[in-house]
Amino acid sequence: MRVKFSKMHGLGNDFVMLDGISQKIKLTPEKIRRLADRCLGVGCDQVLLVESPRTPEADFRYRIFNADGSEVENCGNGARCFARFVRERRLTGKKRLRVETAAGILLLKVLDSDRVSVDLGAPVLEPEQIPFSADRRADSYPLEINHETFTIGAVSMGNPHAVLLVEDVTEAPVDRLGPLLECHPRFPQKVNVGFLQIDSRDEAQLRVFERGVGETRACGTGACAAMVYAHLRGLVNDEVRIQLPGGALTIHWSGPGQPVTMSGPTTTVFHGQIIL
């Protein structure tokens, strides 16, 4: 099957975007892994599939697949690229979009030729909904890894995130702790792992070891989850500029029950066709 795609990225977190409305596309985990393979396929962190909505209150539905073939609930950088993609593909002319994901409906606003803001709704903090096993909800949790105890935040943006505070992100044990935490038994659906350095009440730096991928150059939901954790601990203001290896995102959150919004750039790299 010959399939058209667009290669896009949000701050270096890269995607193969597929229009499943104008094309009949049948994805399997094996096809996703091949598409994402940087030698055998196009190469990307996630494959994003655009579909018609299942509910009348949404303009589109989009599905998110990690490079390992797993389908997941949310992708912040992907949502911004989605908004640009559907307009470039002339699937809509709207600048305000409601898109269905497995995590619920996201509200997207196209700000200019490449910047998009996303309202991701309120973060989920109840452990059993993250999901994360803990006796009760807390702002932070002790977690044992190989006989060492760490203090983490646990937040869901529709997808699960663990966050650790570090003094220096460049020295953070991403390669050592990332894989151990990603598959920690207290996160039954695995977890994305953020390493957060707070520089001031409105600036921070973050690296993310993503579930199903490994370290990426940026993670939108990871930036949201990290900001929420820092805010819960009273360490940052309601708006924070988060610097990731691929660039910066602006995250806004004013407290529990309130929506998290993220704004940042999108890039279309090339269009192509692939035999799936």
Ligand SMILES: N[C@H](CCC[C@H](N)C(=O)O)C(=O)O
């Ligand atoms: N790896 C994530 C999905 C992609 C999230 C990230 N690329 C973003 O921009 O939010 C997960 O398994 O939940």
